[in-house]
Amino acid sequence: MSSSPTSRDATDETVPDPTADNASASTTGDAKRPADAAGDGNQAAETTQPGDAKPPADAVPDPVADALALPDLDATEPLADVSAELPAELPAVATDESADNQANKRRGAAKQTNRLTAKGARLKMSRWRAQLARINEFESVLQPEDDASLRKRSLALRYRAMAGEKLGILLPEAYALAREAGRRALSMRHYDVQMIGGISLFEGHIAEMQTGEGKTLTATLPLYLHSLVGKGAHLATVNDYLAKRDAEWMQPLYAMLGVNVGIIQTPDDQGSRRKSYAAAVTYGTAKEFGFDFLRDRLLLRAQNRMQTESLGDGAGGFSGSGDQPVMRGMHFCLVDEADSILIDEARTPLIIGSIEDNVRDQIVETYRWAAQHAEEYEEDEHYDIDNETKQYELTARGRQKVRSLPKPDLVRTMGLVDLYEYTERAIKVAQEFLLNRQYVVRPGDQGTDEIVIVDEFTGRLAEGRKWRDGIHQAIEAKENIEISVPTGQAARITVQDLFLRYPHLAGMTGTAATSAAEMKKIYRTPVIRVPTNRPPQRKQLPDQVFGDMLAKFKAIVDEVKRIHETGRPVLIGTRSIDKSEIVSRLLNEINIPHEVLNANNVEREAEIVSAAGGRGKVTVATNMAGRGTDIKLSDEIEALGGMHVICTELHDAARIDRQLIGRCGRQGDQGSYRQYLSLDDDILKVGLGVEKAKRMKTKGENLRGAANQYAKMFRKAQRKVERKHFRDRMVLMHHEKERKKMQREIGQDPYLDTPD
Ligand SMILES: Nc1ncnc2c1ncn2[C@@H]1O[C@H](COP(=O)(O)OP(=O)(O)OP(=O)(O)O)[C@@H](O)[C@H]1O
Incomplete structure (x- = not known):
């Protein structure tokens, strides 16, 4: 396999760095540089400089x-x-x-x-x-x-x-x-x-x-x-x-x-x-x-x-008003x-x-009905899951169950094929979409509760974003809150x-x-x-791999304790809200005072972040802490060795891990970080496939102590996941491009004449 750009990733210590800015004197040339610094001629015309440079x-x-x-x-x-x-000619996605x-x-x-x-x-x-x-x-x-x-x-x-x-x-x-x-x-x-x-x-x-x-x-x-x-x-x-x-x-x-x-x-x-x-x-x-x-x-x-x-x-005529x-x-x-x-x-x-849907009530009722029964279906007996596509499909017995379940009037008038589809979606949502992991429920502007997606990449609430293909509504039905009306697209x-x-x-x-x-x-x-x-001084400590999540979290808490005693601030990044809360509980057990920063307490974000670099501070955060936040260190902390960042799991994209790591060692500050991993981590499921991930999990259950020899496997799995996401995005892009091309050919506007 060819090396991917991720292989350049661990370059914190290897990047040659300038010393502090040197004002104009620093720019007057370097005998080692090629004397011919003319424009390389490869730039767009507007940006090319004459060759007198x-x-x-x-x-x-x-x-x-x-x-x-x-x-x-x-x-x-x-x-x-x-x-x-x-597909051969992918990139041209411009649409008019x-x-x-x-x-x-x-x-x-x-x-x-x-x-x-x-x-x-x-x-x-x-x-x-x-x-x-x-x-x-x-x-x-x-x-x-x-x-x-x-x-x-x-x-x-x-x-x-x-x-x-x-x-x-x-x-x-x-x-x-x-x-x-x-x-x-x-x-x-x-x-x-x-x-x-x-x-x-x-x-x-x-x-x-x-x-x-x-x-x-x-x-x-x-x-x-x-x-x-x-x-x-x-x-x-x-x-x-x-x-x-x-x-x-x-x-x-x-x-x-x-x-x-x-x-x-x-x-x-x-x-x-x-x-x-x-x-x-x-x-x-x-x-x-x-x-x-x-x-x-x-x-x-x-x-x-x-x-x-x-x-x-x-x-009349066109009115200017x-x-x-x-x-x-x-x-x-x-x-x-x-x-x-x-x-x-x-x-x-x-x-x-665009317009309101006049069969709204019927749709809403069907979502509710499907959600009420979702837990009654058994895998293999009533439905199968395609591991590749993640599609849920009812078996003959499952369909029979759908037909035999009692239904309110509005649902009874719905077509059978639709009922199967609503049911399959409700089962998928019950199995895969978890409260406080992929989403939270919170009071909305209209006085009713609403589902807000937790962005996996940023750890923040993705305000206003909704899952497509009825998933969002199916979750609303599962949580028994008001179901947002599908409006069609203008x-x-x-x-x-x-x-x-x-x-x-x-x-x-x-x-x-x-x-x-x-x-x-x-x-x-x-x-x-x-x-x-200024040259970065951030130090990477070796990865630590454990058999399962609990062993990993215990080791993490031990490390927090050790570093906390030295007075250095520690930042612990988790992949989801529920995991941030598990770490928090473990810290409470050993009486380490700490703050938790996740999508549930955004309003205190500025306050928590501004204090996170203080002496003895411990902060547990989802990757929300990964961006836009400046953790300032005092000279005292700098002298102690700066901030220590603990990454508790690999994210689907390496750059998200890098963001968290970037919270320490800012602007040439001192700092260190360590990646913790365990054999039941989510990344292995997608990166290695379900079967192999299961085997690793079983291996992990029988393991005592650390198993650092597996560290490479995790990075490899992460690269596989990254490539999979990349490929998915490119295929989607290709289909979109084809759709737009066809629409233009029949005189439609690809932005306005959109399929629902
Ligand atoms: N040329 C400069 N002179 C003095 N201070 C500077 C200069 N450039 C940046 N800073 C300081 O560096 C800090 C970080 O700046 P800024 O928030 O723009 O960083 P950033 O690259 O956007 O970081 P992040 O990735 O965390 O968002 C700020 O406190 C800013 O005042």
């Missing part, structure tokens, strides 16, 4: 330059064994002509970029380094100038950009201006590595920046530059809170450059959305950008129809937490509902399609390395690893 042959040691000799994840070996099994063209353009440029060898990657890096040198030259000119003249310069850049000058030419001055504005308005001067990250983003990369390296500040660079052409620059993040927090935090920087910022929040009305999109830079969530796109499209179609209808019947779209096109989008949005959320459909877009519509796309993340191949294949955005500002 020879770095001055100055012998000042250049830590940034050394760090930039890092491998470009561009050149990462793709998951060859996976793509080989895919213009989007097709945009994607093709990006693809064309990216195809060449992908051919970059390690040498090509080095050339790219030297070109960026040369740009950094030019930025630094501008910086020394800007520093003595007053605020008003900074703004004047910014305005001049805007005129030049609007007049058609290439943004790549304007980049050095624009980036120097943003850096100077950051220094003055926020007391944060972009580090050299952040400038490099910013250049890579402008050139359409996914920049992998370690947690705590300052993605928020880095984002201002490409957003400001792209905003200059006057078509809007969007920053898409994962939730309203982060969109608002980041926009407000960076606002003084933009203000100093005469750039206004808009923020989209879920409750906003059309008027305020329109205003926010009219701003030069707009912060919002991927979800809201998607819904606004759909609403605008529905509106435009309605207005077009009005126009033709009114022409047809000769009455109607609504206007809120967006003003899609030009550049920078996706924060790119792995989460572009990979995990990629297939999530955003759906705007318009639908997937997160992936949304971002493929932007002609300029880039992303930032702490953990993209393991999805580099997928990012490149789907979005044509090469992944680049940006070096850290």
Whole structure:
């Protein structure tokens, strides 16, 4: 099997790192670099710099330059064994002509970029380094100038950009201006590595920046530059809170450059959305950008129809009083937490509902009836499970049982085939969907309880998201709460399609390395690893494998106790809410005070996180703690060895594990982490197959003490799961593409004429 990008994963200690930012002196060249730092000629035209970029042959040691000799994840070996099994021409998923063209353009440029060898990657890096040198030259000119003249310069850049000058030419001055504005308005001067990250983003990369390296500040660079052409620059993040927090935090920087910022929040009305999109830079969530796109499209179609209808019947004409779209096109989008949005959320459909279903009562009643009886069916006797597809199918006896069960009137009028389907779904839900693992029940806005999905990847509640194919309603029936009415679909877009519509796309993340191949294949955005500002000092302790979950948790609690006694803070990450509660109980038994952070107590998140780095603190958390949270350490804790992170189980994707690990050793802090595993872990079921997983579980039951010789098997299983998910996503993408192609051929709109 070819090595997958995950094999690059354990690089914390091996990555060459720059020392602290060295201001302009650090950028003046490095005798070891190739003298020819001209553009590599492989970039899209707009971003190519003229070939005059020879770095001055100055012998000042250049830590940034050394760090930039890092491998470009561009050149990462793709998951060859996976793509080989895919349908021949997968990636073109753009869904109308213009989007097709945009994607093709990006693809064309990216195809060449992908051919970059390690040498090509080095050339790219030297070109960026040369740009950094030019930025630094501008910086020394800007520093003595007053605020008003900074703004004047910014305005001049805007005129030049609007007049058609290439943004790549304007980049050095624009980036120097943003850096100077950051220094003055926020007391944060972009580090050299952040400038490099910013250049890579402008050139359409996914920049992998370690947690705590300052993605928020880095984002201002490409957003400001792209905003200059006057078509809007969007920053898409994962939730309203982060969109608002980041926009407000960076606002003084933009203000100093005469750039206004808009923020989209879920409750906003059309008027305020329109205003926010009219701003030069707009912060919002991927979800809201998607819904606004759909609403605008529905509106435009309605207005077009009005126009033709009114022409047809000769009455009136198109009235200008109607609504206007809120967006003003899609030009550049920078996706924060790119792995989460572009990979995990990629297939999530955003759906705007249409008409009420008039057979609603009958449907609701049938869900309830099926749920009431679900537990009465026995595996093998009444139903079979296909291990591959996870389909539940009633046997002849099972169907007979369905027919013979008593039914209320409304259910009796339902077709038999439907009754079988409702029953199969109810059994599946009873067997596989567990309260406080995949979902929670909590009071909703309407005063009734609701099901909220717990996102496996983020550990957070996935607000507003619903399972498809009736699963969500079947769970509501199982929990005996109000069943949400299926509404049909008026318009639908997937997160992936949304971002493929932007002609300029880039992303930032702490953990993209393991999805580099997928990012490149789907979005044509090469992944680049940006070096850290200070060398990381995080230590990986050897994996520990145990026979079963209980033995593992006991060992974990012992480790917590040992480290807790030294005063170092400990963070324990679990895969689900119920497991976080088991760990919590075990800690209570040995009287270790601790906090539990999971989707059930989000409201205390900020408070818990802000204290998590304190002396003797122990925090148990689902992978909610994996992102957007800055755990600060005092000098005292730093001297003790920093924070210790315990990972209690492997997640389906290695990058989720990396996020948790990233909570320690931030920005060059001290820290350590250890992975615990047990032979009954969930990852083995999917990774090894049910039979083999069962055998391992039995082996585990007879095991005493640790069995660390199995550690490799877990990583292998994880890679298999990752490949399986990747393959599933690619196959789905292919089917979607085919569907859209067919719809276009018969004159339908693939976003509005959606099958339910
Ligand atoms: N150039 C800079 N100068 C001074 N402080 C900085 C600079 N860049 C970032 N910081 C500080 O680093 C911290 C982390 O920044 P930020 O939250 O943007 O990191 P991040 O990369 O988004 O982390 P995460 O992955 O956890 O979300 C912040 O407290 C910020 O003030």
